[in-house]
Amino acid sequence: MKKIFITDLDHTFLRTDLSLSDYTKESWNRVAKYSIMSVATARTYKKTLQFIKDIEINAPMILLDGALIATVEKKIIQTKFVGKEIGDAIIDEGARFGIYPFILSLADASLREIFSYSTTLNAHQQEVLKNYKNDDHHNRQTNLRAMDDNFKIVYFGDEELLRPLAAHLQELFGDTLKYILAPEAYVGCYFLTILHKDADKSHGIRSVSEYVGFDLGKLTVFGDNFNDVGMFELAGVSVAVANAQDGVKKSAKVVLPHTNDEDAVAKYLESLSHGSR
Structure with missing residues (x-):
């Protein structure tokens, strides 16, 4: 069964200047060839597309802190208003x-x-x-x-x-x-x-899991702030970047030595040495 990777954007996957390095793009897209990949963010649909235009997203996105679940192709899976x-x-x-x-x-x-x-x-x-x-x-x-x-x-x-x-x-x-x-x-x-009340990343994770049909035990999530803790509690592997809030690090199973500005998510994916196959 494929493994699943879902990352927060700001201060986790994106650099502080809101960019993605070529290294991060290449690493992510390499893993996406044999894995389910998406994002969970407080950002809107429109803004998120601007940031992920060069990376592969092959599962519904968790947007606006979980208030919207939608595909890249604008298919709305769920809304919480x-x-x-x-x-x-x-x-x-x-x-x-x-x-x-x-x-x-x-x-x-x-x-x-x-x-x-x-x-x-x-x-x-x-x-x-x-x-x-x-x-x-x-x-x-x-x-x-x-x-x-x-x-x-x-x-x-x-x-x-x-x-x-x-x-x-x-x-x-x-x-x-x-x-x-x-x-x-x-x-x-x-x-x-x-x-x-049900708009959060944890409810979003469950919705994406049900829609795609994957085992939460196979899921790895990445984050840095308190709105990520809910999905940390659901995922098989929860990963905090080095610049994460201290309380978030305490909730993570893995705390990385690298920050978002040091390609933390990409380096973690590379460290798996294609173990996701």
Whole structure:
């Protein structure tokens, strides 16, 4: 039976400058000839395709922290949405803390995405937006409201603000939602992601496993941040890169000596010496 390899993108597979080395591309594509290969990321469908255009993906992708499972060919396998009513309620509660979120939503069945945000932005949010200035799916609003089908709602800010906001939202909405609070390495702040209660990488892994028909014991996953821990708990082999959060390393079966900027995933794949055959 084929082995399966699924990797997180940011700070795991991608370098910090969001590139992939030729070595990583060649190593990944070599293993893909005899293995099942995919990605599990917080990124959108459109953004993910930009990063993986030179590598082989032969299984559905886990996108938007598990809120969307889709193939490269735009076949939607599964979606987990936060509805408009609860989305608007989250926005209103955040406003009481003086902050408004970014909202990633689905516009139609062709996977056209909408990126909504308020005209009121903090410095961290302004910095994040610089990476999306050329995207064509912006929806800037003076009075921010959610769409009908929202993949995730994300706040960027100081930990001192987001931690009490997360606690407040959990008190209000309980386990009807999922909350991820973690450091944001690119901007140097924290992020708070709010999703459907079943939108996470672990549920995504199970969905891909059922769709493709593979044994989770044959699965190896790679990651660096706390939203990867769920899939670490399911996989036969869980691998943390050297730059992973300490708590993530404690959950991993393997901790690599190399960082994402040192082709950690590719070097691990090469070390298997074609043992995946």
